[in-house]
Amino acid sequence: MNDLGRYSRQILFSGIGENGQLKLLKSKVAIVGVGALGTVCANHLVRSGVGYIRLIDRDVVDLSNLQRQTLFNEQDVSLNLPKAVAAKNRLNSINSTVKIDAAVTDLNLDNAEELLAGFDVIIDGTDNFMTRYLINDVSIKYGIPWVHGAAVSSRGMFTVIKPGITPCYRCLFPHVPAGRGETCDTIGVLSPITDIIGSFQAMEAIKLLLGHVTSTNLEQIDIWDTSFFSMDTKEGKNPQCPACVKFQFDFLDRLSTVQETYSTLCGRDTVQIYFREKRERNLQRLSERLKQNGKVTGNQYLLRFAPDNEISIVVFKDGRVLVHGTDDIIKAKSLFSKYIGN
Numbered sequence: 001m002n003d004l005g006r007y008s009r010q011i012l013f014s015g016i017g018e019n020g021q022l023k024l025l026k027s028k029v030a031i032v033g034v035g036a037l038g039t040v041c042a043n044h045l046v047r048s049g050v051g052y053i054r055l056i057d058r059d060v061v062d063l064s065n066l067q068r069q070t071l072f073n074e075q076d077v078s079l080n081l082p083k084a085v086a087a088k089n090r091l092n093s094i095n096s097t098v099k100i101d102a103a104v105t106d107l108n109l110d111n112a113e114e115l116l117a118g119f120d121v122i123i124d125g126t127d128n129f130m131t132r133y134l135i136n137d138v139s140i141k142y143g144i145p146w147v148h149g150a151a152v153s154s155r156g157m158f159t160v161i162k163p164g165i166t167p168c169y170r171c172l173f174p175h176v177p178a179g180r181g182e183t184c185d186t187i188g189v190l191s192p193i194t195d196i197i198g199s200f201q202a203m204e205a206i207k208l209l210l211g212h213v214t215s216t217n218l219e220q221i222d223i224w225d226t227s228f229f230s231m232d233t234k235e236g237k238n239p240q241c242p243a244c245v246k247f248q249f250d251f252l253d254r255l256s257t258v259q260e261t262y263s264t265l266c267g268r269d270t271v272q273i274y275f276r277e278k279r280e281r282n283l284q285r286l287s288e289r290l291k292q293n294g295k296v297t298g299n300q301y302l303l304r305f306a307p308d309n310e311i312s313i314v315v316f317k318d319g320r321v322l323v324h325g326t327d328d329i330i331k332a333k334s335l336f337s338k339y340i341g342n
Contacts (some may be wrong), residue, residue, distance in 0.1 A: 006095075006097075007021050007048070015210070021049060024048060025050075027050050027120050028053075029052070029120065029122075029209070031055050031122075032056045032107055032116075032125055032126055032131065033056070033057055033125030033127065035065070036191070036198065037149045037198040037201065038057070039198070040194060040202065041201050041202045042055060043070060043094070045206070046091045047095060049095070049097070049098065050098065050206075053098060053100050054119070055084040055087055055100065056084065057083040057103075058106035059082070061077050065077075065083075072087070072090075082104040084102035084104050087102070088102040106333060107131055109251065109254060112135075113142075116135070117142050117144075119144055120144070120209055121145055121205045122139060122144055123146065127184065129176050130260060136161065139163055140247065141249055145162040145163065147208070148161060149201040152183065153190070155220070156193045156220070157220045158204070158218075159172070159217065160208065160215055167237040168241060170243040172218065183338060185338045186293060190224070193221065193223050196221060217232055218230070259275075260274070261273070262333060263329075268327075269327050270322055270326075272320070272322055273322075273332065274320040274321070275319050280319065281317060283303045283315065287303055290305045293307055294306050302315060302317065305339065311325040311326065311335060313340065321336060
């Protein structure tokens, strides 16, 4: 039984009121990625009284997370807790009336529909492109709106994607970037930008749950330069979009050319990652980006990066990657995402 007094200050806001609060209490939100953005979103939504929240994350809490991932502390690090579990523990102590489901797993084409179907809103707290395209496919297939967010360095962005109404993620970003982008682990990130972007995502999610008008822009913010840029996306729909026009869900299709494939190499402590769609990497640019994170060697054909004494990552010019030092595909995928930029 919920005591609405907990939400009294929120109910006083004319855009919510008691009816809106009752609607929130019956709502379901899935948050994919419980890192910097995901913890901010989860914190706001739990305090706001969203009735059911699923937290999906494959990683464990690390000391370097504490600078910006607001639901974690040093004890979570010492216990080596999965992020979804640590976040659930903290959130339960904040609002025990909200049902929180911690899914300690990697979101992929095998489980994405099972984990995301049936929710009212999906929130993107991820740090990689492939998962966002996967969320986009599920969103369109099941008619679930989602809130995209991203933050790195001092910059961040967010936008709301509503199937059948707004351009989808694949309309806005038609191709998976070959370079895979910068990451927090290679160029850093400031905690205030993750707070700001995550807060905007949470607010847009609440507006979606209540049926209010949401932003029609791709909003971009740089807190170091104190600059703001809004890109109106209303006219951005691609009339030939494979996803939202042709309903071709390539990121849910194991045979699609856009898929990444992960496999262990027999007899070796190595995971191979390759792409069915041919792509070429700029090894020199990648080398410059990775030098501050570990030892980098290479030649015209490949680059070898060693972040520590146990792991080495070999990147070939054609995009293929070998992660040496583990036969755990989930760990290899996490390392690839962390350093190479997926």
